[in-house]
Amino acid sequence: xxxVAVIGVGMNRWGELWERSLRDIWTEAALEAVxxxxxxxxxxxxxxxxxxxLFVGQExxxxxxxxxxxxxxxxxxxxxxxxxxxxxxxxxxxIDVASGLHDVVLATGVEKMTDVDGGAATDALATAADQEYxxxxxxxxxxLYAMMARxxxxxxxxxxxxxSAVAVKNHRHGxxxxxxxxxxxxxxxxxxxxxxxxxxxxxLDCSPITDGAAAVVLVPLEQARARxxxxxxxxxxxxxxxxxxALHEREDLAWLASTERAARQAYAQAGIGPDDVSFCEVHDCxxxxxxxxxxxxxxAPRGCGGSxxxxxxxxxxxxxxxxxxxxxxxxxxxxxxxxxxxxREAVLQLRGEAGERQVERARWGLTQNMGGTGASTxxxxxxxx
Amino acid sequence: xxxxxxxxxAYVPRHRIKVEEIARVWGTDAPAYKKGLRLQEKSVxxxxxxxxxMSVESARHALARAGIDxxxxxxVYVGSESHPYAVKPSGTVVAEAVGATPEVHCADLxxxxxxxxxxxxxxxxxxxxxxxxxxxAIGADTSQGAPGDALEYSASxxxxxxxxxxxxxxxxxxxxxxxxxxxxxxxxREYQHYPxxxxxxxxxxxxxxxxxxxxRGLMEKSGTRPEDFRWAVFHQPNGKFPxxxxxxxxxxxxxxxxxxxxxxxxxxxxxSSPMGLTAILDVAHPGDRVLMxxxxxGAGSDGFIWRVEERIREVQDLAPKxxxxxxxxxxxxxxxxxxxxxxxxxxxxx
Numbered sequence: 001x002x003x004v005a006v007i008g009v010g011m012n013r014w015g016e017l018w019e020r021s022l023r024d025i026w027t028e029a030a031l032e033a034v035x036x037x038x039x040x041x042x043x044x045x046x047x048x049x050x051x052x053x054l055f056v057g058q059e060x061x062x063x064x065x066x067x068x069x070x071x072x073x074x075x076x077x078x079x080x081x082x083x084x085x086x087x088x089x090x091x092x093x094x095i096d097v098a099s100g101l102h103d104v105v106l107a108t109g110v111e112k113m114t115d116v117d118g119g120a121a122t123d124a125l126a127t128a129a130d131q132e133y134x135x136x137x138x139x140x141x142x143x144l145y146a147m148m149a150r151x152x153x154x155x156x157x158x159x160x161x162x163x164s165a166v167a168v169k170n171h172r173h174g175x176x177x178x179x180x181x182x183x184x185x186x187x188x189x190x191x192x193x194x195x196x197x198x199x200x201x202x203x204l205d206c207s208p209i210t211d212g213a214a215a216v217v218l219v220p221l222e223q224a225r226a227r228x229x230x231x232x233x234x235x236x237x238x239x240x241x242x243x244x245x246a247l248h249e250r251e252d253l254a255w256l257a258s259t260e261r262a263a264r265q266a267y268a269q270a271g272i273g274p275d276d277v278s279f280c281e282v283h284d285c286x287x288x289x290x291x292x293x294x295x296x297x298x299x300a301p302r303g304c305g306g307s308x309x310x311x312x313x314x315x316x317x318x319x320x321x322x323x324x325x326x327x328x329x330x331x332x333x334x335x336x337x338x339x340x341x342x343x344r345e346a347v348l349q350l351r352g353e354a355g356e357r358q359v360e361r362a363r364w365g366l367t368q369n370m371g372g373t374g375a376s377t378x379x380x381x382x383x384x385x
Numbered sequence: 386x387x388x389x390x391x392x393x394x395a396y397v398p399r400h401r402i403k404v405e406e407i408a409r410v411w412g413t414d415a416p417a418y419k420k421g422l423r424l425q426e427k428s429v430x431x432x433x434x435x436x437x438x439m440s441v442e443s444a445r446h447a448l449a450r451a452g453i454d455x456x457x458x459x460x461v462y463v464g465s466e467s468h469p470y471a472v473k474p475s476g477t478v479v480a481e482a483v484g485a486t487p488e489v490h491c492a493d494l495x496x497x498x499x500x501x502x503x504x505x506x507x508x509x510x511x512x513x514x515x516x517x518x519x520x521x522a523i524g525a526d527t528s529q530g531a532p533g534d535a536l537e538y539s540a541s542x543x544x545x546x547x548x549x550x551x552x553x554x555x556x557x558x559x560x561x562x563x564x565x566x567x568x569x570x571x572x573x574r575e576y577q578h579y580p581x582x583x584x585x586x587x588x589x590x591x592x593x594x595x596x597x598x599x600x601r602g603l604m605e606k607s608g609t610r611p612e613d614f615r616w617a618v619f620h621q622p623n624g625k626f627p628x629x630x631x632x633x634x635x636x637x638x639x640x641x642x643x644x645x646x647x648x649x650x651x652x653x654x655x656x657s658s659p660m661g662l663t664a665i666l667d668v669a670h671p672g673d674r675v676l677m678x679x680x681x682x683g684a685g686s687d688g689f690i691w692r693v694e695e696r697i698r699e700v701q702d703l704a705p706k707x708x709x710x711x712x713x714x715x716x717x718x719x720x721x722x723x724x725x726x727x728x729x730x731x732x733x734x735x
Contacts, residue, residue, distance in 0.1 A: 016585060016586075018590050019590075117582075117583060118584050118585075193417075194417070195418075196414045196417065
């Protein structure tokens with residue numbers, strides 16, 4: 001396998017982009033990544049997208065977007081793993097380049113979610129749960145994560161204030177990200193007084209519904225220096241693991257086994273451990289998710305993730321900053337694009353181009369992108385070289 | 386030639402339902418809804434009230450203040466999205482009830498929540514052109530929100546009527562302006578009982594774009610600024626939107642509070658900004674300027690600049706004032722009675 005570098009990144013301002021279509025926002029991000037990489041062509045492309053069929057009535061994105069980019073007839077492949085679709089698109093692109101199949105591969109993600117109303121968006125997202133055993137009984141994702149939160153609070157004495165601390169931190173980080181959908185800061189009291197969605201989760205515990213796209217360009221590391229003058233970032237690890245899709249099949253509702261497995265593989269590939277990680281971009285679709293993810297990544301002992309944000313350890317300037325971009329919570333969560341946006345953030349941080357939210361002396365960056373309630377997880381490790 | 390309002394009047398049903406009562410039934414977070422919508426309760430029409438009866442009530446108040454013979458009305462316009470009949474005008478019943486028939490032009494208007502100001506807009510033009518001596522323009526609605534929908538907390542009932550004329554004016558219309566685009570934010574198709582809406586899309590690209598553009602266009606056309614106005618009234622789908630519109634336009638809260646009725650009675654749709662204007666005229670002084678901007682989904686806004694005249698002092702007490710009606714012994718309903726009143730539950734066939 002060849003070493004692979006990320007030499008170009010692109011992303012647009014996320015939000016409720018009612019005047020633009022899926023193809024518009026995707027193309028803008030893709031062209032920005034191609035420009036940033038300084039390449040004049042790509043050999044293949046992947047697009048991570050969870051549910052364009054339900055959100056905008058459009059499938060067959062591989063062909064549509066390859067044509068839109070003006071790079072047909074290259075192979076264009078749609079990748080789907082619910083909210084981990086973006087992370088998985090990167091992994092497929094990495095496999096292409098690492099295996100020697102292609103030299104210049106575009107990995108992208110997109111989701112256009114606000115063309116339907118909230119109910120239809122909730123239904124579309126619920127297709128990432130187990131239809132026969134979960135969705136048919138009326139449960140939604142806030143409901144599922146609320147059960148995980150309740151279990152975590154019961155088993156590990158995680159507090160309401162610790163959930164709030166995650167939202168407060170990520171909005172503070174997001175306020176330094178000019179592309180974030182909700183860059184405003186929030187207080188713990190505001191989180192705790194916001195609309196109750198599924199007890200104990202309130203609206204400010206939840207990531208938003210977002211339109212957005214992101215793209216990155218991958219090449220073999222050995223060719224990267226000739227193509228770009230920017231700091232080089234290599235993909236040190238790519239790991240993917242799955243778990244039971246339905247919560248009731250899991251041994252412990254308060255533990256993300258797929259994240260733990262993917263992380264363990266990723267650390268082994270990269271030859272590092274959790275203590276070496278300079279910063280992480282993780283899947284905080286709900287505040288409880290970030291608490292559980294940092295435990296599964298080994299950044300906090302099992303059951304102790306609640307203290308991460310509360311103590312400041314996961315804030316910018318803390319021991320291991322988590323979600324310097326603002327995370328899904330503040331930056332937004334166009335589900336298929338999220339995993340690629342995490343990679344963009346990791347690359348900007350490792351290049352030293354993250355502006356106000358720059359993590360000092362960043363060498364190793366980790367991204368964790370998760371589908372459903374953690375039935376699929378993709379973990380990547382990036383190194384500044 | 387100066388044209389404007391010779392008489393005005395409002396009507397609000399006495400029944401109310403509180404946000405807490407609706408939230409209790411649907412298991413939602415009442416404090417969050419009250420804060421999010423800036424709304425306490427809404428008016429509910431009783432079973433024998435509809436857009437026509439409320440139009441008549443408000444029209445009688447307007448005619449009492451105008452002090453004119455109803456047979457002088459050259460036109461009667463009723464703007465509503467809840468005309469009781471799909472085919473058969475509301476306006477004929479209203480015109481007959483107030484004694485304006487038979488030599489009168491009559492039309493029912495519809496433009497979501499903007500239908501009320503449409504009648505005013507057209508009526509002012511007819512009067513200015515000399516095609517009518519005076520015109521009765523009414524905005525009235527018994528609006529419906531689907532059970533459990535966010536709209537159910539705000540969709541309410543009320544009416545406002547204006548006699549538009551060239552004489553006996555209590556407020557002169559100095560300028561009008563209209564702004565609209567094809568923006569599908571809220572709709573109800575034929576045979577559907579409840580409207581559908583596009584959630585958050587009803588905010589930024591719909592309400593705010595049109596209300597703010599209309600207000601800015603109107604001020605630019607007239608060479609006015611917020612400091613030139615004593616009062617402002619905007620369409621009130623909830624208590625929050627008009628305050629934000631005011632803030633973005635540079636109007637301090639004290640200029641909009643008097644006309645802001647939504648927190649007390651909900652969104653009266655076609656009656657919304659017209660009722661707000663009646664509440665302002667109830668307390669206005671000669672020389673006061675009022676900026677008024679309506680909004681109707683679909684979407685568009687009508688804007689008016691009114692200058693209050695000396696005669697206002699003579700007419701304010703000639704009919705029930707709007708806020709006095711709102712405060713006059715409201716009767717609170719439980720959800721079951723409300724559901725019966727609004728036809729949400731049907732009695733078995735006897």
